[in-house]
Amino acid sequence: MKVIHLILGKANPERMNGVNKVVHALATEQSRAGWDVEVWGITRDVAENYPPREFRTRLFAAGRNPFRLPGALTHALHDAARPAVVHLHGGFIPTYYAAARQLRTLGLPYIVTPHGSYGPQALRKNQLAKRVYLRLCEQYVLRHAARVHCLGQSEVQGLQALNPALPTSLLPYGFELPAAGPPPVPTPGQVFRVGFCGRLDESHKGLSCLIAGFGEFARRQPGAELWIIGDGPDRERVERWAAAAPAGTIKVLGSRFGEEKFDLLRQLDAFAHTSHYEGLPVSILEAAALGIPCVVTEATNMGPYIRRFECGQVLAEAQPGQFAAGLQRCFEQWKSTPRPQLRQRCRDMVSTAFAWPTLLHDYQRMYQQALYA
CATH class of the missing domain: 3.40.50.2000 (Glycogen Phosphorylase B;)
Structure with a gap:
């Protein structure tokens, strides 16, 4: 089974974008475990200006219309080896509406990880615009997802308020404990x-x-x-x-x-x-x-x-x-x-x-559920 992580950006861990960091770590651990995994990024700048990595990355130039997939990405999805699961990262992204429709046409199952986008507080930001977009586009993305992957309980609560029938998986991502480095620097005096x-x-x-x-x-x-x-x-x-x-x-x-x-x-x-x-x-x-x-x-x-x-x-x-x-x-x-x-x-x-070896088994099960949904 191939896993394709689809994101906005390049999964560069040296950016202040938490989603990029998470996807980089997840794909790295999956690759180390022998998975067939790739990261596909939609970005205006397709230069490979990021540190060396252990997984294949494909970059697609974003077009002016956010509701259309880049043509090269459409062809890549059509040609992707089967069986495959596409993993969308983020919420309220117009390109994902186009991606969801294309994936459904191709019969490719997909998972959505909203990364906090559906929490109650997040939904209050730009509330009117989100309410309209939710009705016109986002509900389609959610309704046809094989699984909606929640990182925390607040996301589960937000999703249940939107649609209690959605198939959800509550699963954190892992974190690799760094090797013992230099001891913490003691603060001076009463600081x-x-x-x-x-x-x-x-x-x-x-x-x-x-x-x-x-x-x-x-x-x-x-x-x-x-x-x-x-x-x-x-x-x-x-x-x-x-x-x-x-x-x-x-x-x-x-x-x-x-x-x-x-x-x-x-x-x-x-x-x-x-x-x-x-x-x-x-x-x-x-x-x-x-x-x-x-x-x-x-x-x-x-x-x-x-x-x-x-x-x-x-x-x-x-x-x-x-x-x-x-x-x-x-x-x-x-x-x-x-x-x-x-x-x-x-x-x-x-x-x-947050031990990766344990969590990777749970991720494998989630992808299998999506594949046979």
């Missing part, structure tokens, strides 16, 4: 350093809550620091909010990738993610794999894992008061728990709940 890493998009990531809640926390812990790693459409707003924070030190560091990013993460005492909606954020797993406790919202879909392994705090929603209280609890845990023990809990969460 408690909190970090965030991701796209600077307020409506998605809850950045006003991140900064306002940190300011409340820093009034009680004046040595606190917040490092914001990333870039995006709201960077200027974030910089203004950071400059106006009533207490603590906030640094907006811009995008960082590879070892430069991990060198910064290793200097954190806690990692924060106050998103309004998500699929499953890679950045939380990256931080936890380094042994850093996390303060996250339920919307990240990481709450059950954080609670199970006692490696951080979970907020009901992105509210500054809740975040400040969560940081305070994390700070008390950080003071009262031996650092090696706390770090090990974080790493245990990643190595146990």
Whole structure:
């Protein structure tokens, strides 16, 4: 069985696009396990300007009309070896409406992973436009999908509200625990350093809550620091909010990738993610794999894992008061728990709940269900 991951982009892990990172990791692990897997990307720039990889990648030039498939992609789907399953990544993408119709014509089953697009909070963003598009196009994509793959419980709830009859699979992606690197950099004196890493998009990531809640926390812990790693459409707003924070030190560091990013993460005492909606954020797993406790919202879909392994705090929603209280609890845990023990809990969460060898069996079963749906 061939698995074809279809995405917008190139599955470049060195970008601030979480979907690209997830698809790169998933295809890498599937290839290592001996699967017949390829990534097909629709992009305006078809230059192969990404790091070496272990799976075949085919790039197709995007046209001006987002509701039409590139001609070369249509031919490639027609010629694809059978049996095959096409795995669409993302939601509310006009090109996928065209892809779904073409795949149905060709008799090729497909799976949709929305990556957070159908969570209740995500559906409220541009609500009227999404409601119209859902009725005209997206319902077709969902209705004819062999499976809808959910990364977290919030997506299942959102899908049930849209159509309770949809065949869903709830399955996280895995994460490869890095080899033990240099020990965490100790923070000086009374400094408690909190970090965030991701796209600077307020409506998605809850950045006003991140900064306002940190300011409340820093009034009680004046040595606190917040490092914001990333870039995006709201960077200027974030910089203004950071400059106006009533207490603590906030640094907006811009995008960082590879070892430069991990060198910064290793200097954190806690990692924060106050998103309004998500699929499953890679950045939380990256931080936890380094042994850093996390303060996250339920919307990240990481709450059950954080609670199970006692490696951080979970907020009901992105509210500054809740975040400040969560940081305070994390700070008390950080003071009262031996650092090696706390770090090990974080790493245990990643190595146990997100182990690729176990999860690949579940993915194989999902693809088989799609193939014979």
